[in-house]
Amino acid sequence: MSIIAITILALCAIGVTAAIILYFVAQKFKVYEDPRIDEVEEALPAANCGGCGYPGCRGFAEALVKADDISNFNCPVGGAAVMSHVGALLGHEIKAADPTVAVVRCNGTCENRPKTNQYDGAASCSIAASLYSGETGCQYGCLGLGECVEACNFDAMYMDEETGLPVIIEDKCVSCGACVKACPNNIIELRKKGPKSRRIFVSCVNKDKGAVAKKACNVACIGCRKCEKECPFDAITVENNLAYIDYNKCKLCRKCVVVCPTNAIHELNFPPRKEKPAANPDAKTVKPVATKAEVQDAPKAEPKANDSKDETSDNK
Amino acid sequence: MLKTFSIGGIHPAENKLSAESAIQVLPIPQMVSIPISQHIGAPATPIVKKGDEVKVGQLIAKSSGFVSANIHSSVSGTVFKVDEIMDASGFRRTSVIINVEGDEWLEHIDRSEELVKEISASKEEIIKRVGDAGIVGLGGATFPAHVKLSVPPGKTAEVLIINAVECEPYLTSDHRIMLEKGDEVLVGTQILMKALEVNKAIIGIENNKPDAIAHLTKLAANYNGIEICPLKTQYPQGGEKQLISATIKREVPSGALPIEVGAVVQNVGTAYAVYEAVQKNKPLIERVATITGKSLKNPSNWMFRIGTPVKDIIEAAGGMPEDTGKIVGGGPMMGKALSSIDVPLTKGSSGLLLLPREETARKATKACIRCGKCVSVCPMGLEPYLLMVCADKKDYERLEKDAVMDCIECGSCSYTCPANRPLLDYIRLGKGKVGQIMRARK
Ligand code: SF4
Ligand code: SF4
Ligand code: SF4
Ligand code: SF4
Numbered sequence A: 001m002s003i004i005a006i007t008i009l010a011l012c013a014i015g016v017t018a019a020i021i022l023y024f025v026a027q028k029f030k031v032y033e034d035p036r037i038d039e040v041e042e043a044l045p046a047a048n049c050g051g052c053g054y055p056g057c058r059g060f061a062e063a064l065v066k067a068d069d070i071s072n073f074n075c076p077v078g079g080a081a082v083m084s085h086v087g088a089l090l091g092h093e094i095k096a097a098d099p100t101v102a103v104v105r106c107n108g109t110c111e112n113r114p115k116t117n118q119y120d121g122a123a124s125c126s127i128a129a130s131l132y133s134g135e136t137g138c139q140y141g142c143l144g145l146g147e148c149v150e151a152c153n154f155d156a157m158y159m160d161e162e163t164g165l166p167v168i169i170e171d172k173c174v175s176c177g178a179c180v181k182a183c184p185n186n187i188i189e190l191r192k193k194g195p196k197s198r199r200i201f202v203s204c205v206n207k208d209k210g211a212v213a214k215k216a217c218n219v220a221c222i223g224c225r226k227c228e229k230e231c232p233f234d235a236i237t238v239e240n241n242l243a244y245i246d247y248n249k250c251k252l253c254r255k256c257v258v259v260c261p262t263n264a265i266h267e268l269n270f271p272p273r274k275e276k277p278a279a280n281p282d283a284k285t286v287k288p289v290a291t292k293a294e295v296q297d298a299p300k301a302e303p304k305a306n307d308s309k310d311e312t313s314d315n316k
Numbered sequence B: 001m002l003k004t005f006s007i008g009g010i011h012p013a014e015n016k017l018s019a020e021s022a023i024q025v026l027p028i029p030q031m032v033s034i035p036i037s038q039h040i041g042a043p044a045t046p047i048v049k050k051g052d053e054v055k056v057g058q059l060i061a062k063s064s065g066f067v068s069a070n071i072h073s074s075v076s077g078t079v080f081k082v083d084e085i086m087d088a089s090g091f092r093r094t095s096v097i098i099n100v101e102g103d104e105w106l107e108h109i110d111r112s113e114e115l116v117k118e119i120s121a122s123k124e125e126i127i128k129r130v131g132d133a134g135i136v137g138l139g140g141a142t143f144p145a146h147v148k149l150s151v152p153p154g155k156t157a158e159v160l161i162i163n164a165v166e167c168e169p170y171l172t173s174d175h176r177i178m179l180e181k182g183d184e185v186l187v188g189t190q191i192l193m194k195a196l197e198v199n200k201a202i203i204g205i206e207n208n209k210p211d212a213i214a215h216l217t218k219l220a221a222n223y224n225g226i227e228i229c230p231l232k233t234q235y236p237q238g239g240e241k242q243l244i245s246a247t248i249k250r251e252v253p254s255g256a257l258p259i260e261v262g263a264v265v266q267n268v269g270t271a272y273a274v275y276e277a278v279q280k281n282k283p284l285i286e287r288v289a290t291i292t293g294k295s296l297k298n299p300s301n302w303m304f305r306i307g308t309p310v311k312d313i314i315e316a317a318g319g320m321p322e323d324t325g326k327i328v329g330g331g332p333m334m335g336k337a338l339s340s341i342d343v344p345l346t347k348g349s350s351g352l353l354l355l356p357r358e359e360t361a362r363k364a365t366k367a368c369i370r371c372g373k374c375v376s377v378c379p380m381g382l383e384p385y386l387l388m389v390c391a392d393k394k395d396y397e398r399l400e401k402d403a404v405m406d407c408i409e410c411g412s413c414s415y416t417c418p419a420n421r422p423l424l425d426y427i428r429l430g431k432g433k434v435g436q437i438m439r440a441r442k
Helices: A002-028 A035-043 A056-066 A079-090 A125-133 A148-151 A180-182 A210-216 A227-228 A257-261 A287-297 A304-315 B124-131 B145-149 B173-178 B182-196 B210-220 B240-250 B268-280 B308-318 B375-377 B384-394 B396-401 B412-416 B423-441
Strands: A100-104 A157-159 A166-168 A188-192 A199-202 A235-240 A243-247 A265-268 B031-035 B059-062 B075-087 B093-102 B159-163 B201-206 B224-231 B262-266 B286-292 B299-304 B324-329 B352-356
Touching: A002 B396, A002 B423, A056 A079, A100 A166, A100 A199, A125 A148, A125 B423, A148 A157, A148 A180, A166 B375, A180 A188, A180 B075, A188 A199, A188 B299, A199 A243, A227 A235, A227 A243, A227 A257, A235 B075, A243 A287, A257 A265, B031 B075, B075 B384, B124 B145, B124 B182, B124 B268, B145 B182, B145 B268, B159 B182, B159 B240, B159 B268, B173 B182, B173 B210, B173 B268, B182 B201, B182 B210, B182 B224, B182 B262, B182 B268, B201 B210, B201 B240, B210 B224, B224 B240, B240 B262, B286 B308, B299 B308, B308 B324, B308 B352, B375 B384, B384 B396, B384 B423, B396 B423, B412 B423
Parallel strands: B159 B201, B159 B262, B201 B224, B286 B352
Antiparallel strands: A100 A188, A157 A166, A199 A265, A235 A243, B031 B093, B075 B093, B286 B299, B324 B352
């Protein structure tokens, strides 16, 4: 009997001593964690996509709490709404960042860009890019093996079977930039979403001289600088035979779209044009047809494709 | 037992279809395109412009650094333009395009067949002439030869190893050079020995070329310090580290160069080019390539001028067979498929292989069955199945730790895998990324 009592008492005594020691140890080595980290994490969308540049939402929350100024931080998934909520939690003033969206800058569909060889290696764009220039005459364009689509965590992309190009589903794209990082050819860019999702961009990344680019692809930018001259807002620059539109300067007037001889400039989500500047009304919709006629004579042209001049002059 | 390297290795079907065909001279084309980057290292700088008259052997692009190589005109004629044209991998690179007129050589080049045995040039002169002649490793790696001859301070070369194994199936150009230019190769070897200040050279030849072994052994009796070493046929014996292991039983440590164990390796074709450069003043303007394939009418070996279009050599061998599925530049193991036949042949073109369609089709990739075959054949002792997964999952730290940079891209793993996994494709990708990371860290 007494053995049982002694055992119980001894165990209780050990338990209590251990508890006391543990209490002091816990006090001594306590890691202070800002409670706001949990709060901020709660406010984030928990997508853990890494689009902010931090390892997951918790990592981003820690960085946000630590930072003195969070105006340069952005959660692409949550966008302005989440960021202002976070701002309120942390007592920062937040001005809304312009929402962006991924844009595929290549329109080298099977029809526009004829195949010159066939690739049957491992189905990965990075591997294809490390081996050679791709299945067409364009050494810059989309390789069509869908690495970007694989990288997208939000089901916002798919490969269009007919064109062989990736397509971005605007409503689902949270602009995390995973596809941008995945693409070895730098085809995809995050661009300002624009009012009512209206956007204008050069859908080409080919830096070859005009004649070479045009030979490889009907809708390549040939670096003719017509758009650059046309743009009233200095938003377009042509470098290395390739035009680029600065979306911060672009006022969406659509003038460049009309002058481009190869239809390399795309407009998205605009209402149909009024009849007046009727020259090239189908610039967007009947693209393959419009361009096919051009190819017949373009490759013969000297590098700068001057022969397209007459075509564009009646555009104005 | 014949010697071979210590770990891994495979023995694919040899298919040396063109071994009996003597080297023929390919007619000079009407136009050549000579890329300014045909070697590892910085591209050369073009020094001619549109309209310039050039002669055979004239310098047209100057080496632009220590690891770079001079480029000479392989024909005489007028420079049509200096422009970007497509190279073998489809990318556009600067090339000098020359319209051929006649065949006028620079005067100081000795074109006679006469063998010049006396080596009058000093060590420094040899290295300078090899550099001036734009000689690169002709086994396919195209590493500038003069760089390997300049032994870094603090190191000494003990032995020169001549790579004459030609371990790639199908290719026979080195084999033919040994049979037809045996003396020249041996003089070239002695020149290389003089440049490196070594008194011993070993020529490693696989025993699937008994005639070359017999021929060179007979000739080598007249030369001091050259030993012919017959080797067991085993791929990839032509890899530097494998060849060193096979011939002198030394292992080059991971990440180190052969000079670490006192060895310098040069290809047998390079030895011949060195002979021509030093004894005959002839820069590297032509080389021998094998054109081969099972359906090809006439598998053969050709001496061609650098810059000749690929399609010319195909024509010479009887035209492209109907069933061609892939044209590989180089051998079947390490070669690369061409994306066009309009591209020029370059200093690195050791062969051209026309594979019939049914042999080129990729088989469906299946899951790894953990058979370990890739591990057992890897001559570098790597674990290809694991490296592939790490490359796919972008675990570059792990890749670096597991010595992905040691991979010599021999393709033995992909060749062996029963599940048809594209091991090397992924490993090469990982290697590229890890290389970038390592360079950024420096
Ligand atoms: S956009 Fe880039 S990643 Fe996507 S399919 Fe094209 S090349 Fe591949
Ligand atoms: S007008 Fe079209 S082709 Fe010309 S530079 Fe602009 S985008 Fe390129
Ligand atoms: S390719 Fe690389 S990993 Fe594969 S067997 Fe050769 S050395 Fe080993
Ligand atoms: S050989 Fe192929 S199946 Fe076998 S372990 Fe290697 S990767 Fe896996």
